[in-house]
Amino acid sequence: MIYPKPLLKPSGDRALRITFGDERSLRVNQPVRALSRLIASEALPGLLEMVPTYASMTVLYDPDAIDYDELAGRLEDLARQASAQETIEASPRLLTIPVCYEGDYAPDMDYICDHTGLDQNQVVGLHTAEAYFVFQLGFTPGCPFIGPLQEQLHVPLMQSPRTRTPKGAVAISVGQTVIYPRATPGGMRIVGRTPVQLFQLEHPDLTLFKPGDRVRFRAVSVQQYQAIEARASALYDGVESLSHG
Amino acid sequence: MVESVSIPYIKVLRPGALSSLQDLGRLGYQSLGIAEAGAMDRYSLVQANRLLNNPDNSAALEITLVGPKLCFEIAGNFSLTGADLSAQLDGRPLAPGSVYRAESGQVLSFERRINGMRAYLAVPGGFDAPLVLGSRSTYIYAGFGGLTGRALTKGDVLSCMAEPEIDRELTSLPESLLLPPDGPRVLRVIIGPHEERFTEQGIETFLGSFFEVTSESNRMGYRLEGPRIEHTLGPIVVSEATPLGAVQVPGQGQPVLLLRERGTTGGYTKIACIITADIDQVGQAMPGSRISFRRVGLKQAHHAERQRWQSLDSWRPQIEKKDAK
Numbered sequence: 001m002i003y004p005k006p007l008l009k010p011s012g013d014r015a016l017r018i019t020f021g022d023e024r025s026l027r028v029n030q031p032v033r034a035l036s037r038l039i040a041s042e043a044l045p046g047l048l049e050m051v052p053t054y055a056s057m058t059v060l061y062d063p064d065a066i067d068y069d070e071l072a073g074r075l076e077d078l079a080r081q082a083s084a085q086e087t088i089e090a091s092p093r094l095l096t097i098p099v100c101y102e103g104d105y106a107p108d109m110d111y112i113c114d115h116t117g118l119d120q121n122q123v124v125g126l127h128t129a130e131a132y133f134v135f136q137l138g139f140t141p142g143c144p145f146i147g148p149l150q151e152q153l154h155v156p157l158m159q160s161p162r163t164r165t166p167k168g169a170v171a172i173s174v175g176q177t178v179i180y181p182r183a184t185p186g187g188m189r190i191v192g193r194t195p196v197q198l199f200q201l202e203h204p205d206l207t208l209f210k211p212g213d214r215v216r217f218r219a220v221s222v223q224q225y226q227a228i229e230a231r232a233s234a235l236y237d238g239v240e241s242l243s244h245g
Numbered sequence: 246m247v248e249s250v251s252i253p254y255i256k257v258l259r260p261g262a263l264s265s266l267q268d269l270g271r272l273g274y275q276s277l278g279i280a281e282a283g284a285m286d287r288y289s290l291v292q293a294n295r296l297l298n299n300p301d302n303s304a305a306l307e308i309t310l311v312g313p314k315l316c317f318e319i320a321g322n323f324s325l326t327g328a329d330l331s332a333q334l335d336g337r338p339l340a341p342g343s344v345y346r347a348e349s350g351q352v353l354s355f356e357r358r359i360n361g362m363r364a365y366l367a368v369p370g371g372f373d374a375p376l377v378l379g380s381r382s383t384y385i386y387a388g389f390g391g392l393t394g395r396a397l398t399k400g401d402v403l404s405c406m407a408e409p410e411i412d413r414e415l416t417s418l419p420e421s422l423l424l425p426p427d428g429p430r431v432l433r434v435i436i437g438p439h440e441e442r443f444t445e446q447g448i449e450t451f452l453g454s455f456f457e458v459t460s461e462s463n464r465m466g467y468r469l470e471g472p473r474i475e476h477t478l479g480p481i482v483v484s485e486a487t488p489l490g491a492v493q494v495p496g497q498g499q500p501v502l503l504l505r506e507r508g509t510t511g512g513y514t515k516i517a518c519i520i521t522a523d524i525d526q527v528g529q530a531m532p533g534s535r536i537s538f539r540r541v542g543l544k545q546a547h548h549a550e551r552q553r554w555q556s557l558d559s560w561r562p563q564i565e566k567k568d569a570k
Binding site: 009010011012013014015017019022023024048049050051052053054055056058060063064068136137138139140141142143145181182184201206207211 | 378386388484510519543
């Protein structure tokens with residue numbers, strides 16, 4: 001649901017969380033995006049960092065520079081304005097990302113087909129059908145949380161997570177897709193793999209995705225995957241299109 | 246512009262269990278999924294730096310549990326703070342909380358753990374490492390920072406960023422500032438933000454029980470074990486930011502303390518968050534030790550944090566503005 005008014009609350013002694021609802025949806029994320037922009041345009045004393053996520057914005061602050069109540073008062077005003085805004089980003093970026101949905105690159109495809117009752121072509125068809133939305137980055141550097149995922153593709157998390165999910169794994173669970181920027185443990189079901197880089201310290205952008213981006217997946221063969229992998233050493237290498245609109 | 250120096254100083258003969266370069270951490274990148282990293286016990290790190298008149302944010306060596314064996318390539322000074330891992334310089338015992346001097350060729354080693362979990366070794370000017378996103382901290386889980394994102398290995402040579410010999414008296418911390426002896430720890434917390442996702446009994450269990458630190462505890466987080474904390478509607482929430490010190494309670498009802506290399510977002514209920522003044526204590530808590538939680542308000546939390554830095558300032562104030570505190 002979307003809350004009738006934003007909920008402000010401490011999250012520890014140096015963070016304030018503003019929540020707009022309790023679902024992973026565009027309508028709840030929209031005011032989070034709007035609030036990002038509003039806060040960025042204000043000079044709030046003591047503001048250290050903003051962490052925008054699906055349904056909430058967490059603001060890290062220095063309590064020596066601003067009192068919690070004062071900060072909450074300022075942010076409450078901005079959050080109300082954000083809730084009232086109708087428009088989403090004027091021109092989000094649209095990134096098209098190659099994904100191989102075949103063989104060893106998709107170790108959970110059988111499970112996903114069994115669980116959803118779809119065949120592999122249908123799974124790939126659905127996953128490549130829509131321009132999704134990047135709701136947040138989190139978990140590890142550059143890891144995007146992408147959605148909303150069509151309900152037919154919802155699958156539960158693994159009972160016990162893999163100790164090693166390969167770099168570039170494109171994985172799904174209930175409502176979302178993530179891409180693992182490097183090999184880490186992970187509990188989501190791997191539907192495919194992308195050869196592109198998601199995080200590069202040497203690049204001024206640092207991460208391929210930013211919250212608010214649009215992303216579309218395009219199916220590629222094993223051969224195409226390997227050809228892209230061989231040349232995709234920097235951020236944006238192998239990204240098929242990057243358009244504004 | 247200040248000319249920076251880099252003087253090869255210490256050679257690693259044996260790396261120890263986990264020794265890594267850490268400063269106060271990497272701030273400003275959590276929205277990209279980049280956790281702060283930095284010293285698990287920042288208070289001890291800053292003490293080690295102030296003993297040498299270094300800026301608070303200088304990189305020191307964080308030594309975990311089983312210490313390394315280090316050889317001084319040239320004569321110079323160093324400071325030791327935090328855990329007592331029975332440091333020895335060519336066999337002579339060195340207590341934490343002081344500045345020492347080593348001659349060229351002398352070997353610093355660590356025998357066994359006596360108190361605490363993490364010791365800090367600082368050198369004049371701090372250890373040299375590239376600044377990555379404004380910090381020299383090693384982010385082991387993400388593979389960058391410090392020594393190319395990794396812990397020490399045999400054969401590494403660590404350089405310091407000032408002349409290794411200081412021309413001042415070798416000082417010690419007053420006893421009141423030393424790491425207190427191991428024992429059950431009471432960590433103060435701000436309750437929430439998901440307190441309504443726990444039963445009244447669940448909150449009582451959390452605030453009224455002892456939890457044991459398990460061996461699944463590292464720079465990302467500490468898993469605790471104790472009586473089951475009861476949820477109302479299950480442990481899953483819409484993924485949101487996980488502040489440093491957040492106490493997450495996943496499905497098994499056992500708390501997980503989220504620390505310096507945690508995932509920056511998480512989809513499990515957070516029952517509370519440890520106050521900043523008490524987070525450093527976690528870095529000194531051994532597996533098997535006991536932890537309990539006490540609820541405080543924001544004003545108390547902020548006061549506690551100010552107070553502990555004032556105690557340190559009253560012994561020796563920072564020589565530069567505390568970066569990234």
